[in-house]
Amino acid sequence: MKVPRGLTGTRVDRTVFDHQVRLVLSSKGDSGHGVEAELILETRFLFRDSSGQWHDLEPGTGVALAPVLGLFGQSVAAVDVQGLGTLTIDFHDGAGLRIDPDPQFESWHLVGTGIHAVSVGPGGEEAWEA
Known part of the structure; x- marks a missing residue:
């Protein structure tokens, strides 16, 4: 699978x-073709806010996801x-997120145009290409 570096420069x-956390990301390319992507987080993840504080978050937990x-x-x-x-993923304001593969469930996937689709199933995926 390809590392989704095409997300660099996109905006949330x-x-x-x-029951999931979804980020819709987009950018306009020089030729008018850009990225329109949706990142879907389905399992527990770590989120770093712009002040540097880490939050251990889980989809489906309502207001706990406010950060x-x-x-x-x-x-x-x-x-x-x-x-x-x-x-x-690191953001320009200092925020970031990290999501690991889950042993039992699909942890995250990425769909859209201008990027390669990615799906990380139970236990993770091998053979990542830069």
């Missing part, structure tokens, strides 16, 4: 909370995937 246009609202309008500075699918 929407945050959605239910993630600070991502609205923020731009992605860096994206990396390590090991079997640990996703790390």
